[in-house]
Amino acid sequence: MTREHERSVVVNRRSFMTLSASAVAGTVLATQQLQGTVQKESTAEVRDPKLVEDLVLANHILANEEIVDAFGHVSVRNNRNPNRYLLARHVAPALVSPEDILEYDLDSNPIDGKDKSQYSERFIHGEIYKARPDVMSVVHSHSPSVIPFSLSSVPLRPVFHMAPFVVEGVPVFDTRAVPGPKQRLVASTEAGRLLAQMLGNHPAVLILGHGAAIVGTSLQIAVGRSIYLETSAKIQAQAIALGGQITYFDPEAAHRASSGDYGQHAWDFWTRRAEKGKAQ
Numbered sequence: 001m002t003r004e005h006e007r008s009v010v011v012n013r014r015s016f017m018t019l020s021a022s023a024v025a026g027t028v029l030a031t032q033q034l035q036g037t038v039q040k041e042s043t044a045e046v047r048d049p050k051l052v053e054d055l056v057l058a059n060h061i062l063a064n065e066e067i068v069d070a071f072g073h074v075s076v077r078n079n080r081n082p083n084r085y086l087l088a089r090h091v092a093p094a095l096v097s098p099e100d101i102l103e104y105d106l107d108s109n110p111i112d113g114k115d116k117s118q119y120s121e122r123f124i125h126g127e128i129y130k131a132r133p134d135v136m137s138v139v140h141s142h143s144p145s146v147i148p149f150s151l152s153s154v155p156l157r158p159v160f161h162m163a164p165f166v167v168e169g170v171p172v173f174d175t176r177a178v179p180g181p182k183q184r185l186v187a188s189t190e191a192g193r194l195l196a197q198m199l200g201n202h203p204a205v206l207i208l209g210h211g212a213a214i215v216g217t218s219l220q221i222a223v224g225r226s227i228y229l230e231t232s233a234k235i236q237a238q239a240i241a242l243g244g245q246i247t248y249f250d251p252e253a254a255h256r257a258s259s260g261d262y263g264q265h266a267w268d269f270w271t272r273r274a275e276k277g278k279a280q
Contacts, residue, residue, distance in 0.1 A: 046080045051219075052101050055086055057271060058137075058223050063094035064274040067141045067226050072211070074139045074226075075125040076219045078103065085129055085138075090117035106130045107189065121185055123192030124213050131196040135215045137222035142211040145234040150206035154240065156233060158249040162262075163232035165203040165225060167254035172206045173198040184210050204229060223270070224262035 055076050062068045075087040084103055088096045102113040108126035110118060125138045149156045150172050158167040176182050178191045186195050186207065195213065199205040203225060204214040214229060216222030239246050 046078065046084075047086070047103065048079055051076060051079055052086065052098050054219055055088075055101060056096050056098055057274070058219055059088060059093040059096040060274040060278065061223055061270040062139065062141065062226060063092070064277040065227050065230075065270065067139070067143050067230055068093045069142070072139075072141045073119050073121070073125075074137065074219075074223065075122075076137045077129055077135070079136075082133070084111065085125055087119065087122060087125060089113060090119050108192070120187040123189055124186050124195060125192075127189065127192030127196040128199060128213065128215060131193075132199070132201075132215065134217060137216045137219040139214045139216075139222050139226040140211060141214070141226055141230075143226070143230040143233070145230050145237060146206065146212050147209065148237065149233055150208050150210065150212070156206075156229075157236060158232075158254040159236045159239060159246070160228065160232040161249075163225070163228040164249070164254040166229070166232055167249060167251050169202055170204045170206055170212075170229075171198050171200070171202060172208055174208045175210070176208075184208075220264075220267050221261060224266060227270070228262075 055074065058074045058076075059068075062072065062074060068074075070092045072093060073087060074093070075085050078084040078086060083106055085106070086101050086103055088100045089102055091100050102116065102118075103111040104122065104126060105111060106126045106129050108122045110116075121140060124140050128135055128138050146156075149170075156166055156170045158164060160166075173186075173195045175184055175186065175191060178188070178194055180188075180190075184207075186192055195205060195207070199213065199215070203216075204212055206212050212226075212229065214222055214226045216225055236246075
């Protein structure tokens with residue numbers, strides 16, 4: 001073999017190896033892109049479009065009923081995967097759209113939309129879902145008539161037939177019990193875990209000087225409880241302000257007053273009000 005021929009073989013071998021490496025790299029890249037696409041599609045596939053639609057609507061209802069304002073949030077457990085939940089990105093509830101809905105695991109890590117802003121208090125939702133398998137929805141609100149009862153020694157008590165669940169008690173969670181720097185937010189796994197412990201089997205828990213977390217066995221029940229907890233707190237405060245003796249519901253009367261399942265007609269009513277509010 002001549003020296004010239006040897007040089008040609010070496011060059012050709014190098015070209016072949018370069019092309020092979022490029023081909024392999026291209027295949028790997030294509031595979032990664034395909035896996036990414038499949039992963040995104042599988043994430044989207046496990047969501048129930050109706051559940052997403054109802055969650056968007058729940059945000060609008062709570063905003064229209066003035067249970068939340070620019071802040072506050074509502075989540076729902078994924079009905080196709082109980083170890084995940086759906087929650088909007090960090091945006092005012094009245095502005096939530098289907099594109100804003102993100103999926104989280106129960107440690108409150110985002111499954112998708114990692115580049116989008118997250119609610120710092122999403123741990124309220126994840127830790128309650130961990131502790132309460134019966135809970136399908138969680139609302140965190142700064143409901144103005146409810147907050148005074150988180151500060152006073154006067155407890156919320158059953159006074160309103162549409163809020164019979166209050167008879168089960170509404171404990172108060174003090175964020176100062178969370179180890180570390182003191183703050184009012186429930187913005188860590190530990191804070192969320194301690195709040196879920198305080199909630200226990202109750203339908204709601206107040207957060208000292210902050211707001212409340214309300215739970216339900218459905219999205220509709222959690223929303224209804226949030227609305228009527230505000231109304232009940234307002235009525236109780238008005239009754240106290242009048243002076244004199246207050247007649248509170250006894251447990252049996254409270255449970256007879258309402259089943260606590262507000263039904264489709266209530267949901268339809270709130271939906272119509274929210275739609276009318278958006279149109280104005």
